[in-house]
Amino acid sequence: MKLVAIGVCVLALSLVAASSEASSITISYNVGAPGGCGDSSSGPTYSNTCTAAGMTTTVKADASLDVLKLYLDSGGTYAVGGQQTTVAEIMVQDTLTVTGGTGGGTLIWNWGIDGQLSASDQFYSSVFLEFNGGPTTADNFIACGDHVAFGGQFCNFPLSANVSVAQTIPVSVPFVFGVPLNVDWRLFAVTGSGCGFGNNCNVSTSGSGTVDFFNTLQLAPLLVLDGNGAQVGNASALSTSGFSYAVAPTPAADTVPEPASLVLLASGLSAALARRRFGKRT
Numbered sequence: 001m002k003l004v005a006i007g008v009c010v011l012a013l014s015l016v017a018a019s020s021e022a023s024s025i026t027i028s029y030n031v032g033a034p035g036g037c038g039d040s041s042s043g044p045t046y047s048n049t050c051t052a053a054g055m056t057t058t059v060k061a062d063a064s065l066d067v068l069k070l071y072l073d074s075g076g077t078y079a080v081g082g083q084q085t086t087v088a089e090i091m092v093q094d095t096l097t098v099t100g101g102t103g104g105g106t107l108i109w110n111w112g113i114d115g116q117l118s119a120s121d122q123f124y125s126s127v128f129l130e131f132n133g134g135p136t137t138a139d140n141f142i143a144c145g146d147h148v149a150f151g152g153q154f155c156n157f158p159l160s161a162n163v164s165v166a167q168t169i170p171v172s173v174p175f176v177f178g179v180p181l182n183v184d185w186r187l188f189a190v191t192g193s194g195c196g197f198g199n200n201c202n203v204s205t206s207g208s209g210t211v212d213f214f215n216t217l218q219l220a221p222l223l224v225l226d227g228n229g230a231q232v233g234n235a236s237a238l239s240t241s242g243f244s245y246a247v248a249p250t251p252a253a254d255t256v257p258e259p260a261s262l263v264l265l266a267s268g269l270s271a272a273l274a275r276r277r278f279g280k281r282t
Contacts, residue, residue, distance in 0.1 A: 023095070023241040027061040029088040032192075033078055036086075054079060054204075055086065063090045065243050066219035068111075070127075072189035075120075075208025085192030088211075092185045096245065100235030101177045101226050107237070108223035109171040115213030117143035117163040124148050124155060124194045125209035129217075130186040131171050141165050145207060148194030155194070165213075168220070180240070187217060221246035 027046040030038035033053035049058045055076035062069040074086040098107065111129065119125045126142040128135065143163040144155035175181045191209030222245050224235040233250025 023065060023239055023243065024091075024093045025063050026091040027059075027063065027089070028091075029057070029059045029072070029086070031055055031057055031074070031086045033084045051076075057086055059088045060214060061088070061090050062214070063092060065092060065094055065239060065241075066245065068092065068185070068187045068217040069214045070187055070189050070211070070217075071214040072125075072191060072211045073208070074191045074210075077204050077206040078193045079204055084205075085190055086209075088189045090185075090187040092183075094183050094243075095180050095240045096183065096237050097180050097240075098175055098177055098224060098235055098237045100224065101232050103227050104174060104176050105227055105232070106225040106229070107173045107175055107181075108225065109173060110220040110223070111169040111171070112167075112216070112218045112220060113169055113213065114166045114215045114217075115164075115211070117141060117165070117209075117211055119143040119145045119148075119161050119191070119209040120207040121145040122147045122194055122205050123207035123209040124190075124192060125211050126188075126190045127165070127211050127213055128188050128190075129169060130188070131173070132182075132184050136169055136171050143209070144194065187213075189213065219245075221248040223248045 024042065025044050026040060026042055028038070028040035029048075030036065031050070031053055033055065035053040036055070037050040037052040037057070039048055039050075044063050046059065046061045049056065051057075055074050055078065057074040058071070060069075060071040068090050070088060070090050072086065072088040078084045098105070109131075113129075115127065117125045117127065122145055124142060124144045128141065130136065140156070141163065142155060143161055144159045145161050146159060148155050148159065173181070173183070189211035191211060193205035193207070222237055224232040224237070224247055226232050231248070231250050233248075235247050237245035237247055239245065
């Protein structure tokens with residue numbers, strides 16, 4: 001997807017190498033236009049507003065190993081020069097070890113995502129999640145104004161200037177019990193110019209876009225599966241930072257009523273229905 005390539009290119013200078021020793025959180029943004037602004041910060045929270053290159057941009061972020069919150073709002077007039085973008089990113093890197101079994105298995109990460117996208121006229125807004133450099137199923141959330149470039153380059157048809165997202169993003173990750181696993185999550189927010197109607201990029205572009213996912217991107221308890229696909233309920237997932245990830249317990253087996261209990265239940269229901277019918281006749 002083209003938006004993924006744009007986001008990674010813009011922020012390449014602000015990223016740090018994955019560490020196998022401890023977890024890290026980096027928050028960064030870049031207004032991708034001549035004379036634009038940008039910043040990068042190591043830490044769980046960030047807030048800043050800048051005005052440059054004709055755009056006023058506000059970024060807010062709050063992140064941990066299991067919660068990602070990101071807000072980006074950018075509006076104004078991009079100068080002539082093509083499809084310019086503003087990108088904000090939360091990068092969370094960690095090393096964890098899963099115990100409770102032997103051999104290889106699969107971790108199921110379920111991120112609950114909840115937020116809003118909006119865009120005016122010639123602008124678009126997008127949010128997407130990456131794991132270890134690859135896209136997940138959350139790479140098609142996008143809002144587009146009425147005059148964004150067509151041809152499927154940015155937007156899905158029909159265009160929608162306001163999009164609500166509330167769903168779960170599942171990501172399956174292979175691992176080996178007892179062996180450290182490096183994970184690298186990237187949550188991107190993108191707003192930008194889709195140029196003019198008919199894909200004319202030789203004009204200045206005015207508008208605004210908002211990516212409001214400051215509600216939360218919440219990680220559900222990890223689902224740990226062994227090599228046969230069976231759930232391991234007594235597993236643990238411990239980060240090198242000391243953080244213990246929540247692990248989903250094995251669901252209790254369904255309780256099947258004894259035949260005698262079914263008979264009593266049926267008798268009770270029959271008696272109740274009979275009383276209701278006779279009661280209506282009197």
